[in-house]
Amino acid sequence: MLEGGLLGWATAALVRLDDEVPGILSRALTAAPARRQAIFASLAAHAVKAGVFDAGDDLFPVSFAEVVRHGRVTDILRTAFGDVPEGYPGLLERIGERPLDRPQDYLAIHQMLARNDVRAADALRGSGRITRRKLEVLSALDPRWHHASTVERIDTGAEAITFNAAVEFVQSVCSRATDEAVAQAIGQMRPTSTLPRLLDRFVRRADRLPPHPVPAGDNELRPLTTMRDHLEAARKYRNCLASKVGHVAAGRIAIAEFRGECLLEFRPLTHSGGWMFWLCHGPRNSLVPISTLNAAAAKCDVLGIPRQDEDTGGAGWRSYRRITQELEWD
Template structure:
């Protein structure tokens, strides 16, 4: 017991670092069985505290004699006591961190103690993370993951531990890890990777990893890397509503959106995410000397609706062209937005009132005469406002 008393004296020369939560509840139980344990735990080093927290996590406190016996079996001194909690408390004070880990897990994998020393003085919120750390170092297939843990500077957080344990192997590089700031971001990154692998035939592990080695410093969340790969998509997530042999409509492949956007002088190239996620489709119309780019939007039940129709440089398409385009899509069950009763003059009124999405409705000359006067009066009011 002399070493125990020496430790109690030594602790007075260090600054206590309290902890709370369930870990404090366990420490108080041990302190009730062996007075002085709580103070010793508060004065322990970061590594020693972590080793004790691991013992807490692995102990069945309905049967504490099991952990007490495991600790006693590895102790170089006699720590026997009538109360198994007192025996456990003595062992946790007297044993060195590697000995505690040996008793708890049965083995101490190379590198694990170095990692545990970097957890800091505070306990991890989820005790299961300690077992996660042990599993990473005890399984040879995780060598790349443990190597990456060793490349992190400073304190190791539970978040970093969980991300490295789960992240896809192609992302196991320090400059990628620093861009994955949360487990939510990791989930999104894995969804993006699955989408790229599904849509881009050339996206092998080798080509993906090579591209990661050339990340732009400006791509701080990997969104530009993801988008660059999606621009190479040869496939779609959904089945288009228009047959591929239709003579008037050409489905614009995702990989061609940039080129078509430049040709039309519009922003098609910026719509890659909508197309890749399967919620939009893009078509090109080239009949009757009418050039138009059409965006379809997915609806529930497998339906589609025309979201917008634009000519070159986003200019409006002629009423005759609009009518032909809508009729063609309608023949395949594609819906259109409607504004009942609006004709050409009504379209002008919609534009005046900044309801621009109604400005492409077909002409209705009977309605024109009735609305023209209203348009002129409103225009006068606006001019004199």
């Protein structure tokens, strides 16, 4: 049972109307979804205007009660709202048998149609049963991304705001991620597709990567400066670098290949203090021979790229780092 009675917040209002015109409560309980939701929407309009249902004995005029009892769907809605936007009865029918959680939700749908928000209306029509959750997601979601595919896959308004920010990041690193391209990709999503995969596809085509700490043109140490470089290196070394392209695009890590034998990972220092040589990764994240590791570190020294103080902790610390380096790849 819903909070407030059998029909939630609408129960008390229906009972009062039934006192004026007997049969209204029965009519609401047995009506088809379209008519029932029209009644709920009308009650919601009066509730929001009056503030509370028990504001007085004259809250609902007799004429309104008669229309609710005997009128058609459009008559009921017109009595409460005046103008009934095209498509409003159809969207109400998609709510189902129960009323929405709040009276304001009905007004939100009415206002959406009244301002001719075609994208939002189409998103609701294509996303199955209309719920308060979907309305909250739609309200928080950037209008550019209004689509049934996003409304169905995002659970809360907070997640919608996060998605907005994620798309903004993707667009900042990938020139191909235009509004039109992102909207088209959303519209072409398959049932098994996910929003994270959609964004990842754009990030893998990023062409606005941060400056690399290793200068180009060196015969020993080759900086990976494009997404193609990173994806090819991931295949060559058979590691998880392909899953780190987002970190690369965000400037959280940088990768360079040393002598075609291993990958060097660099991480940024705080307060824009440049970069640090962090780890060395062999094929399949295997250990790199000491001679190669020392040569790579010496190369970084020549380039003026600092590294972790290997003297701290002594030989035991260095051995520990060599054994656990593959765990630190994350």
